[in-house]
Amino acid sequence: MFNLYKLQLALKNTWVRIVLLALVVAAIVFAFIRNETMQDSSPVVRSQDISEITALVNQREKLDYLLIARPLSDAPRYIYKFKGEQKLHVVKVPSTSHLSLEREVLLRNALPYAIAKDEYLAAHKSVLLDDGGTMAEVTAFVQRHAFDIFVVALLLFVLKFGIPGMGGASAAVITPDKLKGSLDDLIGMEDIKQEVLHLEDMIRNRDLYKQHNIDKPFNVMLTGPAGTGKTKLAGYLAKRLNYPLISASGSALESGYIGGGSKSLNALYRKAAARGNCIIFLDEAQALFMPRGRGEKKWEDDTANTLLGLLDGVKSDEGKGVIWVVASNFDDNNSQMDEAMLRRFSVKINFRLPNKQERKALLGSFLNRKEEGLVDWRDMDLDQVAEITQNLSPALLETVVDRASLLSIQDKTVINTDLMFRAFERATIGLTDRATTAEKTRQRERIALHELGHFFMQIDPYLRAGLSLAEVKEKSHLLKISTESVSKLNALGYVLSAGDDMSLRTLEEMERDVMQLYGGVAAEELFYGARGISVGSQNDIQKATSMLDMMVNRLSMYSRSKLDYSQFKNETSGEHTLVQVEAKADELYCDTLKSIGDYRDVMESLKDVLMERYVLTKDDVFELLEERLDPEPLRLAA
Secondary structure, three states: OOOHHHHHHHHHOHHHHHHHHHHHHHHHHHHHHHHHHHOOOOOEEEEOOOHHHHHHHHHOOOEEEEEEEOOOOOOOEEEEEEOOOOOEEEEEOOHHHHHHHHHHHHHOOOOOOEEOOHHHHHHOHHHHOOOOHHHHHHHHHHHHOHHHHHHHHHHHHHHHHOOOOOHHHHOOEEOHHHOOOOHHHOOOOHHHHHHHHHHHHHHHOHHHHHOOOOOOOOOEEEEOOOOOOHHHHHHHHHHHHOOOEEEEEOOOOOOOOOOHHHHHHHHHHHHHHOOOOEEEEEEOOHHHHOOOOOOOOHHHHHHHHHHHHHHOOOOHHHHOOEEEEEEEOOOOOOOOOOHHHHHOOOEEEEOOOOOHHHHHHHHHHHHHOOOOOOEOHHHOOHHHHHHHOOOOOHHHHHHHHHHHHHHHHHHOOOEOHHHHHHHHHHHHOOOEEOOOOOOOHHHHHHHHHHHHHHHHHHHHHHHHOOOOHHHHHHHOOEEEEEOOEEOOOOEOOEEEEOOOOOOOOOHHHHHHHHHHHHHHHHHHHHHHOHHHOOHHHHHHHHHHHHHHHHHHHHOOOOOOOOOOHHHOOOHHHHHHHHHHHHHHHHHHHHHHHHHHHOOHHHHHHHHHHHHHHOEEEHHHHHHHHHHHOOOHHHHHHO
16 A cells, blocks of 8 residues: 655655656756757668768769768768658768868769758757767767756755755764763753753653643753853753754854755754654854844845744644754853744753862863873872863863873873973963074063063052962962963963953952053053053053953943943944043053052062073962062052
8 A cells, every 4th residue: 555654754865855856857858858859850861981972973863962060070970861852861970081071072073062051950950969869869968968957957956955065954863872971971060960950851751841831842042151061961961861963053054045044954854853852953053043134135034034933843743852952152141132032942051161169070080081190199289270270161171181191292291280280371372482582682571571560460459458478379360470482372471370260340350450451561661661662562452442441331330320332323422431441541551550660679680580581480479579579668558
């Protein structure tokens, strides 16, 4: 008995559809050929026997006409017809033989002939075909129109299936047994684990939730910084549910032609629906969440509109077991998103960067994967390493550990705390070298003072608050001061500091950050004068400008009217806030210049040591400060 369902499944197979499409194209081509050849009703007798032409000299009374078709081609045709006959005789000759025949037979014997005109050839298309019947006709036609046929076939294929290798048509299905890892690999992150377990319960117990009239598709949105494990979580969820996973990139959905993204999404959906229960994971999908209707072209929102329909469960009868999981590095708190799209996600999980204890656990986990004897645990202080790696994602922490392994192999040593510090520096700063600055004494001196200026403005508030040097060292995020060049940053020196876990910074703290940025250029002015400031301060000034713009324009920190002035586009508002930014920048720079003056002597002393050693670690700097800095005048000045 004919099974309609099996036919439908067969038609969903891409290769079956390709074959059917090819057959349709072939049928169209064949019908066109038949239509062309049927217009030429004269039977044709083909030959390559040159003696037929020489025999015409003695048959000239019977000859109705003799024509030569395409005489300049590689294979000219001699076409002749006898009086009272319907059939045409076509003799195909090589181009070299044609010249001899024309000269020695036709012209010498005054045999009348003419060149076949295009009108005649158009009316007798078959005379130009080779012998071989219908297949020969098809072959000849295909040869003549090969490019046209290719373009038509490619266009039909692209319109139907999209461009191969892009979007949903080529997305691979990963079975649960091929998925690696488990939820336990999310070290710490207990809040996120609970969200995932709750989601798993919702999916497994749909009937229970249906009793509460919760019958929406369980679409999931994962947001958070890059490298925090969003992609891995989709795999963990699929493995726990024993669902196959189809993974695709949101940016790769668009295949370069109108409607390509919609077709890719539908292809993904059909592939998932055919599996019954399945997870579709769209990574880097933030572009799909931008508000629609921004562009003038109607088709620009086609992909997002298609996704809306699929997320809404419009085809729920066909794909009720399909779960959409999308990941984005942005969320609705830091980026404007389409409200209709956001409503389609009943579950939103926001990833965060790990805290210190989680970083310590992650680092320990990565190091424990190495073979025994490669890590010196007696000389490994994971608390210190976790401290300096603030604001690093799990992926970047793993990069630091991998870099430590590379350094260990190169130096033929085991991994310890010092090597982890070097790995952190290499992963964040990049490759450093001394050769570039070795002979640039004047530049190195300027760089040393510049970097020391940053450092002293970092610790200045603590010293003026009366803290001891030991307490200041505890609070300082300094790791090292260097006059080595960094090709990655195009810098001749740098201050390496640990990150800061604080995300809610106050006005006072932001002003300190600006003054720390100004510390370098203020140090240059202190030692070289206002006209001796170098262009090396460009990056510091750009960062300070950005922070002041946020403080004045976006956060309105210096005004009682708490407004985001950046939303006002008129020139009056811009001029008003620019005046405020300039005034505040002038005030903070003057304070920086005044404060840095109190450290002139000790900076001069530390500069000489830094020039000699190239690098001063945090311990080195504070050991020198114990010998050479008297904090008492600073406390009195405060």
